[in-house]
Amino acid sequence: MVSMLVSTNENTTLSSFTISDDNIFVRDGIFQEAGLMENIAQTAALRAGYIARKENKPVAVGYIGAVSHFEIFDLPRVGDEITTMIATQNQIFDITVLSGRVWLDDRLIAQCEMKVFSRNE
Numbered sequence: 600m601v602s603m604l605v606s607t608n609e610n611t612t613l614s615s616f617t618i619s620d621d622n623i624f625v626r627d628g629i630f631q632e633a634g635l636m637e638n639i640a641q642t643a644a645l646r647a648g649y650i651a652r653k654e655n656k657p658v659a660v661g662y663i664g665a666v667s668h669f670e671i672f673d674l675p676r677v678g679d680e681i682t683t684m685i686a687t688q689n690q691i692f693d694i695t696v697l698s699g700r701v702w703l704d705d706r707l708i709a710q711c712e713m714k715v716f717s718r719n720e
Contacts, residue, residue: 600634600641601683604649611686612646614638620677630675635709636666639699642683643715659717664694669711675703693717 605613616638618625624634640663651658675681682702689696694716701709 600638601645602680604645605682607646607649611684612642612649614642614645614683615680616683617680618675618677622677625677628677630677630679630681632671632674632709635671635674635681635701636669636711638681638683638701639685639709639711639713640715642685642699643695643697643713646685647717657719659693659719661715661717664714664716666714667712669709671709673703673706673708675708679703681708688712 600616601614602616603614605615618630620628622630622634624631624637644661647661648658683699685697685699687695687697694714696712696714698712699710700707
């Protein structure tokens, strides 16, 4: 659910994603709420994978543990490119608390806080 890693640093990661008509979360040409949540989670996975590869470590498997304060302000359509930013708020052992925000052009269209559990398989 991400097309490209735009940037990453110590605390934040930015991705982009172009909505295609064959996406599982598209209904009647509109990308649904669950797709936005999955896009935030996949941006977190992209970050974890990028860091693991950079450090020459195995990529851990991540699981969404909890989502809170999930707000949707608009839904993108097929062909739209969304930009997603995740910011690590806290990391304790294998649990990462992050905030996620999704933009369409200059408009914030979704945001949430997410807890992600990770482990090496």
